[in-house]
Structures are given as structure tokens and as C-alpha cells.
Amino acid sequence: xxxxxxxxxxxxxxxxxxxxxxxxxxxxxxxxxxxxxxxxxxxxxxxxxxxxxxxxxxxxxxxxxxxxxxxxxxxxxxxxxxxxxxxxxxxxxxxxxxxxxxxxxxxxxxxxxxxxxxxxxxxxxxxxxxxxxxxxxxxxxxxxxxxxxxxx
Numbered sequence: 001x002x003x004x005x006x007x008x009x010x011x012x013x014x015x016x017x018x019x020x021x022x023x024x025x026x027x028x029x030x031x032x033x034x035x036x037x038x039x040x041x042x043x044x045x046x047x048x049x050x051x052x053x054x055x056x057x058x059x060x061x062x063x064x065x066x067x068x069x070x071x072x073x074x075x076x077x078x079x080x081x082x083x084x085x086x087x088x089x090x091x092x093x094x095x096x097x098x099x100x101x102x103x104x105x106x107x108x109x110x111x112x113x114x115x116x117x118x119x120x121x122x123x124x125x126x127x128x129x130x131x132x133x134x135x136x137x138x139x140x141x142x143x144x145x146x147x148x149x150x151x152x
Contacts, residue, residue: 059122059125
């Protein structure tokens with residue numbers, strides 16, 4: 001079996017993802033985009049069982065997958081989903097002193113992530129988790145085809 005492209009091109013893929021995330025959130029640094037991404041992942045992850053989290057993580061490119069599982073305490077019981085505003089505030093509270101995450105962070109990260117996943121599989125996994133998971137990862141397009149895979 002050949003090496004998966006996500007491993008062979010991990011740095012290039014992650015750099016491209018960070019550019020998309022920064023642009024979507026009007027951030028100026030990779031550090032800010034990383035912090036927002038990590039926070040969006042942490043808030044989502046807190047609402048999943050271990051099995052759900054691992055199935056979800058398996059849909060992500062390798063660096064994003066590593067960020068998603070880093071620091072996870074899987075013994076904690078899943079929290080219920082809340083409304084978007086509450087979830088956004090929770091995202092903004094992660095590493096609060098170093099967090100410049102804007103109000104559109106969840107949808108912006110969702111948009112950027114979707115450019116690096118196989119969307120049909122990503123959507124199937126979200127659908128299997130819950131309607132709230134589908135809503136959390138909803139991303140709007142500004143024009144048709146915008147969410148096509150960027151690194152293949």
C-alpha cells in the first residue's frame with residue numbers, strides 16, 4: 001500500500017489549512033489560527049464518546065488529527081451540546097490569555113477543515129454522531145465549489 005498523501009504532504013497540507021483558517025477568521029498569525037482550531041476541536045471533543053471521537057478524528061488530515069486528540073481526557077463523560085453562542089464563548093475561553101478567536105471561529109474552522117477532508121465521509125460520520133454534530137460542523141460557501149478539496 002502506498003503511503004497516504006496526508007502523511008507524505010503533512011507540512012504542506014497543514015500550512016495550507018492554516019492559511020485558509022487565518023483568511024476565514026481574519027487572523028494574522030499561524031499561532032492564532034492554531035489556537036482557534038485547537039479550541040474548536042476541544043469544545044467539540046468534549047461532547048463525544050471515545051468511539052465517536054476516534055471515528056471523527058480518522059476523517060481528519062494527519063496534523064489536524066493529532067491536534068484533535070492531543071490532551072484529550074477520554075475518561076470524562078461527554079457534555080451535552082449547547083447553542084452556537086454558548087459553544088463559541090466556550091471556544092474563546094480555551095487558553096483565554098492567548099486566544100484571539102473571533103465569533104465566527106466554529107464556522108470558519110469548519111469551512112477550512114472541510115477543504116481537507118473527504119466530505120462525503122466526514123458528513124456521514126457527523127450524521128452518525130448526532131444532528132448537533134452536523135450543525136456544529138456546518139460551513140457556508142461563498143460560491144459554488146469553494147469547499148472542494150485543496151490538497152489531494
